[in-house]
Amino acid sequence: QLQLQESGPGLMKPSETLSLTCTVSGGSISSSSYYWGWIRQPPGKGLVWIGSFSSGGSTYYNASLKSRVTISGDTSKNQFSLKLSSVTAADTAVYYCARHFWYSTSYYFDYWGPGILVTVSS
Amino acid sequence: SSELTQDPAVSVALGQTVRISCQGDSLRSYYASWYQQKPGQAPVLVIYGRNNRPSGIPDRFSGSNSGNTASLTITGAQAEDEADYYCNSRDSSANEVVFGGGTKLTVL
Numbered sequence: 001q002l003q004l005q006e007s008g009p010g011l012m013k014p015s016e017t018l019s020l021t022c023t024v025s026g027g028s029i030s031s032s033s034y035y036w037g038w039i040r041q042p043p044g045k046g047l048v049w050i051g052s053f054s055s056g057g058s059t060y061y062n063a064s065l066k067s068r069v070t071i072s073g074d075t076s077k078n079q080f081s082l083k084l085s086s087v088t089a090a091d092t093a094v095y096y097c098a099r100h101f102w103y104s105t106s107y108y109f110d111y112w113g114p115g116i117l118v119t120v121s122s
Numbered sequence: 123s124s125e126l127t128q129d130p131a132v133s134v135a136l137g138q139t140v141r142i143s144c145q146g147d148s149l150r151s152y153y154a155s156w157y158q159q160k161p162g163q164a165p166v167l168v169i170y171g172r173n174n175r176p177s178g179i180p181d182r183f184s185g186s187n188s189g190n191t192a193s194l195t196i197t198g199a200q201a202e203d204e205a206d207y208y209c210n211s212r213d214s215s216a217n218e219v220v221f222g223g224g225t226k227l228t229v230l
Contacts, residue, residue, distance in 0.1 A: 037219075039221075046208065046221060046222075046223050046224045047157075047159075047165065047208050047210075047221040047224070048221065049210075049218070049219045049220065049221060052219070060217045060218060060219075061218075062218060063216065063218060096164055096165075100219075101170070102212075102219075105151070105152050105153050105171075106152070106153050106155075106170060106171045107152060107153075107155065107210070107211060107212045107219055108155035108167055108170040108171075108210065109155070109157070109165070109167060109210070110167050110170070110176060112164040112165060112166070113164065114163075114164055115164050
């Protein structure tokens with residue numbers, strides 16, 4: 001059974017760079033059939049896709065966050081990461097990592113991590 | 123980028139059928155996927171593709187598509203179906219993915 005687990009700091013100060021890691025077990029991020037993505041959810045609000053990458057070399061980002069986001073993978077550790085620069089209070093959210101099927105006419109997230117709450121506060 | 127529009131809230135009587143809709147231009151080209159999210163939990167995929175359910179999802183959940191609208195139908199809603207439901211699809215004009223704003227389902 002595929003499992004994903006987010007890790008990283010729970011509290012950050014404005015202007016810092018957020019770094020989160022997603023550790024994948026029960027499957028490989030090297031699989032060419034899938035992308036691996038990050039989604040966030042501000043408190044009391046809806047889901048927002050941040051971006052997704054594949055070990056084959058393609059990475060896609062939400063245009064509204066693209067200037068501040070980098071998503072990359074480490075196949076040796078079977079992990080992928082999110083970096084979000086210059087955080088503000090608006091970046092306070094639960095951050096989820098997920099496996100992302102990205103092909104033809106079907107796009108869906110079939111396995112999710114439990115999420116990690118990141119709070120940005122001075 | 124494209125948008126997906128959902129009704130903010132829907133209610134259904136226990137055991138009855140409810141349809142949750144999602145509208146957007148991208149749905150003319152791409153299938154919607156649907157997620158159930160209960161308080162304090164990660165979203166769970168319930169429908170993907172034309173009308174596919176992941177293993178473990180009850181068959182009372184089904185999906186359909188017509189023009190620019192995708193629908194999630196729960197036939198015989200149960201108390202445990204009370205949750206937020208989100209649709210998701212690809213943007214029709216960019217390599218991006220978008221979520222609808224979510225629908226809060228109340229089972230009366």
